[in-house]
Amino acid sequence: MAVSKEKIWFLRHEGHGVAIVRAESFEQATVAAAKFWGVPWAKVAAGIEVERTKPLMTNICAKCGKMFQGGKEILCTHCEKAQREEDAEKVRIQRKIRERYKQEARKRRRENEEGRSAELEA
Ligand SMILES: [Zn+2]
Numbered sequence: 001m002a003v004s005k006e007k008i009w010f011l012r013h014e015g016h017g018v019a020i021v022r023a024e025s026f027e028q029a030t031v032a033a034a035k036f037w038g039v040p041w042a043k044v045a046a047g048i049e050v051e052r053t054k055p056l057m058t059n060i061c062a063k064c065g066k067m068f069q070g071g072k073e074i075l076c077t078h079c080e081k082a083q084r085e086e087d088a089e090k091v092r093i094q095r096k097i098r099e100r101y102k103q104e105a106r107k108r109r110r111e112n113e114e115g116r117s118a119e120l121e122a
Contacts, residue, residue, distance in 0.1 A: 005024045006022050006023060006024050006056045007022070007023070007024070007053045007054065007055060007056055008020060008021070008022055008053060008054040008055070008056050008062045008074055009021050009022070009023055009026070009029035009032075009033075009050060009053050010050070010051040010052045010053070010054070011029055011030065011033040011048050011049070011050060011051065012048070012049050012050075012051045013033070013037070013044050013047050013048050013049070014047060015047070015094065016037045016039065016044065016087075016090075017086070017087055017090050018051060019032070019033035019036040019037060020062050020063065020074060020075060020083070021033050021036060021074070022056055022072075022074050026050065029050075030044075030045050030048045033048060037087075056074070058070075061074070061075055061076035061079055062074045062075055062079075063075055063076075063079040063082075063083070064076060064078070064079050
């Protein structure tokens with residue numbers, strides 16, 4: 001069996017969650033993770049942390065450990081799908097939080113302005 005320098009990397013980024021990628025080095029892994037998250041590498045590179053690494057095993061799912069016919073894939077179709085759904089859910093939640101924060105900020109600004117005009121009228 002040919003020895004590959006590739007490993008499986010579990011990379012975490014606050015705001016994007018965990019990406020499971022295969023790569024030879026941390027740098028390569030961060031590039032793959034950025035691609036997975038669909039964001040520019042330069043934007044996330046500094047915030048990426050290694051959660052853990054695992055030796056690469058062909059046709060063994062990196063997440064659940066089950067055997068599967070995957071070729072170069074590292075996750076079985078079940079885990080791959082689960083991860084995509086999990087990420088989509090996270091993005092939805094973050095968007096909601098950001099929206100709420102913006103609304104709160106607007107409300108606070110409005111209250112401040114009303115407070116100020118009330119003072120002027122008094
Ligand atoms: Zn799996």
